Amino acid sequence: xxxxxxxxxxxxIRRLRFERGEMTQEELARRVGVTRQTIIALEAGRYAPSLPxxxxxxxxxxxxxxxxFQYDDGVSPTS
Amino acid sequence: xxxxxxxxxxxLAVIGVTVVAVAVALPWLGPGAQGFLGLxxxxxxxxxxxxxxxxxxxTDERDAAIHQQAARIGFAVxxxxxxxxxxxxxxxxxxxxxxxxxxxxxxVWVAFMVLIAATxxxxxxxxxRG
Numbered sequence: 201x202x203x204x205x206x207x208x209x210x211x212x213i214r215r216l217r218f219e220r221g222e223m224t225q226e227e228l229a230r231r232v233g234v235t236r237q238t239i240i241a242l243e244a245g246r247y248a249p250s251l252p253x254x255x256x257x258x259x260x261x262x263x264x265x266x267x268x269f270q271y272d273d274g275v276s277p278t279s
Numbered sequence: 280x281x282x283x284x285x286x287x288x289x290x291l292a293v294i295g296v297t298v299v300a301v302a303v304a305l306p307w308l309g310p311g312a313q314g315f316l317g318l319x320x321x322x323x324x325x326x327x328x329x330x331x332x333x334x335x336x337x338t339d340e341r342d343a344a345i346h347q348q349a350a351r352i353g354f355a356v357x358x359x360x361x362x363x364x365x366x367x368x369x370x371x372x373x374x375x376x377x378x379x380x381x382x383x384x385x386x387v388w389v390a391f392m393v394l395i396a397a398t399x400x401x402x403x404x405x406x407x408r409g
Contacts, residue, residue, distance in 0.1 A: 234339040234341070235337075235338070235342065244409065246409020247409050250340055
């Protein structure tokens with residue numbers, strides 16, 4: 201765990217939950233195999249998920265992983 | 280509250296009760312009060328918070344990361360306490376002195392309690408921070 205808990209990783213979990221019939225944190229947690237506290241920490245930007253967990257969350261919403269998680273380290277992408 | 284938070288609070292409660300029991304018994308039993316350190320034998324019961332209940336997720340990758348970091352912090356704290364204790368013994372007993380065996384045994388128990396308590400506190404703090 202680094203000084204910046206989410207390590208520059210942002211997510212759209214909360215928005216995607218509400219767009220899918222107001223899915224509860226508990227339901228999302230059960231679908232992806234984590235505790236509700238982890239979902240809470242993810243939505244608050246206090247925790248960056250592992251790659252497998254990020255993929256499971258994206259699949260739970262039926263969207264690409266890039267639509268669920270974004271990485272911003274302040275460096276512009278090369279063209 | 281997550282399973283590892285409940286386990287951390289349980290550990291802190293057991294250590295707190297043990298320290299109080301030893302402190303209360305010390306005026307009456309003297310060195311025999313160390314017998315209350317046996318209360319620490321209840322600590323493994325903390326594992327009951329981590330038992331699987333049906334298909335529920337009890338711990339996940341975040342809990343594992345928190346536990347790992349908390350254990351590192353716990354060992355670091357114990358190391359500092361042990362060094363401080365050794366230096367204090369040098370100051371109390373001097374160059375030519377001898378540390379009594381009961382003091383050495385007590386130091387081992389204190390180090391164990393500091394490890395469990397520091398790990399538990401680190402678990403709770405890391406859980407709150409994310």
